[in-house]
Amino acid sequence: MSPATQRPGGTPAPAPETSSLRFGYGTNGLTDLRLDDALALLADLGYDGVGLTLDHMHLDPLAPDLAARTHRLAARLDTLGLDVTVETGARYVLDPRRKHGPSLLDPDPDDRARRVALLIRAVEVAADLGAHAVHCFSGTAPAGTDRDEAWERLAEALTPVLEAAARAGVPLAVEPEPGHLLATLADFHHLRRTLGDPEHLGLTLDIGHCQCLEPLPPADCVRAAAPWLRHVQIEDMRRGVHEHLPFGEGEIDFPPVLAALAATGYRGLTVVELPRHSHAGPHHAERSLPFLRRAAPAPPHGDPSAALEGSRTS
Template sequence: MSLRPSPRPTAHPLRYSYGTNGLTDLRLDDALSLLADLGYDGVGLTLDHMHLDPLAPDLAARTHKLARRLDELGLGVTIETGARYVLDPRRKHGPSLLDPDPDQRARRADLLVRAVQIATDLGAHAVHCFSGILPKDTATATVGEADAEAAAGEAAEDAAWKRLAETLAPVLDAATAAGIPLAVEPEPGHLLATLDDFHRLRTALGSPDALGLTLDIGHCQCLEPLSPADCVRAAAPWLRHVQIEDMRRGVHEHLPFGDGEIDFPPVLDALAAVGYQGLVSVELPRHSHAGPQLAQQSLPFLHHAAAVSTPPDADRPPIPGEGSTDSDGRTP
């Protein structure tokens, strides 16, 4: 299949990118060239061993070279930090910001500080991160009466939120100094899983200017009470990064466009209406085996969806299974 660029519409203000976590079988330069050839405006760059390894000894030189290449190709960039095993070859997304061991939490914080520096060197518009899951030792309640277990669970969760806020403090200091937003992503199955959870963290930290939000449109479909378009409007003041893919209600599985339940024209209309200026990044981390083809197909889909006019009262479609508590908790 030949790879042809998607025609760029001029009427819609949104800018689209594609995540390198969905192109892991390509060398980084090949992935960037592909996206530029297809007409993407940018790239969601996941810091990982196969592309830009944040722990490599030659990081500064490679980052400088990458900055030149992005400039040559005219690609914007967001820094993503969701690589599965970049810090620990045995623990997916470990250690997290919630790790019981303070030294391990510091390793994650150090990675995020390094990500802020990389973002500065590349001219990225945001650094993405997420909280991690509640560690088992934190979540385990004392065996006993139901009320005692509930109280222990609540105390453990409160302790985890305190951990999260404390561990993020030096990262936010670095982000503030660099003028780079730290965009936290609500992730199904994590401690910080919803928009309400984001506001809990924001309040605990005193609403720092450097703290922003990564909104994953699929996650909105998966578990938020609002429609994805309404989530965009509710999140607008804090919106610093957007990830997009299809998804079904109650199932955390990133799907190619058209394979899920999301009505995309209202979502893109909402992003344009709130004046979102960052990249809208396609997020398909389980589809690298078909990455080039999906990158080719995704951009025309988004351009077409953005061009479709939406009746004013038609942007709140019913969400299949709304109100259901069923979820398989699947994470990318």
């Protein structure tokens, strides 16, 4: 998705007031299911796509024959009519003893290189799947690391990943993550400026994280993020508490958020992110989609009754 639709003369056209939002569900919330079973479930429930976390229980990025497995998966997604974004937040895919380790900020350059290689592989997988983006995050700054040094490491590590993304034509969507070096929208803009605003650097916006720690309300975060928005994750959350909650169990008023998202003209997937609820993944997948559809604005020329004015049910 480009930041603005271009008129023939090259001037940006105004974003549409509303657009049909497309919802997905993350496989990190369906880890007790085989990947094919998870995909079939989401297709049966009516989801538009899937947020695919590369991990050992689904599409293992480190196991043999990745290209062949990716090719089979692409065919399956096509058969089921599911779009896909590739997510890279697997907890132990690189190191069985360090959650999310090693990171792009690791003091050891060889360890940083392992994370970089995984992200480049994710870009290649995304290109083969026809994914609309690859998600990633910075990681936490190691103890004793100077903040300026941490930013330098992050920029250096992401440079070859962005080069791979440019070659593949797949945006890299960095997620501000509470507790990480890159934690806020302001931090994303710091990275963007540091790297010289590369074309293929975009943003993953997690709606719950906006509620958790951003100074702006979530709907305003969506509007502020619109030019760089390449991927969206969504769940409920409470202010100041980084806990992904099923819809209706937190504090977010979703209709204004989804109306703001629709108004941006965003065409990617909005993916339900409930990684700690995998034990009841099918239940939450079944419940989440009707909630989001009720909270979303009616698409252009659609039935206005499809939008629910007060869908928050906490």
